[in-house]
């Protein structure tokens with residue numbers, strides 16, 4: 001579409017909701033809602049350190065990434081069986097389908113589970129079974145990305161890769177998450193090189209709390225195809241130019257950034273600046289059960305707080321398809337659906 005149809009401001013919320021979009025930065029363990037957490041805790045005889053759903057939710061007041069991660073890893077301890085992993089992923093995918101997510105690339109953190117004695121096969125079977133069901137029953141295109149925890153050693157990441165290789169056909173790529181500061185991408189150079197040889201897609205969290213140099217080394221040392229978060233790139237104008245020229249996508253997570261105090265208020269978020277500088281920025285939910293909203297709530301919150309209009313909505317949805325690891329035919333189809341949605345709102 002060369003010229004976008006004119007869309008009234010008051011129709012923007014409905015447009016954001018209805019437009020097809022891809023979600024490229026969602027940690028499946030971060031979609032575990034307190035209600036399901038309590039059900040699984042009961043099912044598995046696991047004690048939670050909170051007496052109720054309300055008390056647990058009240059504990060979701062974070063001051064930085066680490067204060068969130070401590071609670072997030074504790075919450076994941078209720079996941080034990082294949083059925084648990086299936087139920088968690090299915091709940092997310094049902095929600096995603098309702099929000100007109102046509103493509104989801106879903107992170108999982110196997111080390112959080114294997115360290116507790118849960119087998120890699122259990123984790124992968126549960127998650128990939130739910131994804132298969134979502135493709136069939138919901139028509140959502142979806143795939144898994146295995147994330148290495150960067151606070152653990154590269155040796156541990158290599159062992160995790162080894163354990164996952166029997167299930168090579170169940171995930172399309174690898175990522176790098178957990179505590180960013182003090183754990184630069186270089187720490188994982190060899191394991192990412194091995195993943196590259198294996199033909200896996202590569203992504204990494206960088207520039208969320210960590211400095212712009214981590215974004216550079218994710219690109220130059222790990223050879224990632226996308227940067228997760230990346231919002232601190234604006235501190236380095238040459239890096240911003242490079243990201244724009246090379247069309248390196250950033251999977252931005254606005255509600256997450258506010259909850260983890262990367263920005264103090266949504267009004268201060270730099271999403272608009274990133275788009276204005278020609279970056280392939282996308283909007284994502286990160287850990288929706290912890291950060292107060294799924295994908296559409298992330299869109300609504302940004303558009304309420306920032307000077308963004310229908311042109312930005314188009315860019316963000318279009319970028320999400322461009323940045324995805326889906327095939328070209330699917331991307332074309334989603335772009336057509338996007339154009340049709342915009343026509344409906346004209």
Ligand code: HPA
Pocket residue numbers: 027030065177178179180205208256286287
């Ligand atoms: O936002 C995040 N950053 C790093 N690690 C994570 N693991 C879940 N969410 C995040």
Ligand SMILES: [Zn+2]
Pocket residue numbers: 025027177205228286
């Ligand atoms: Zn993340």
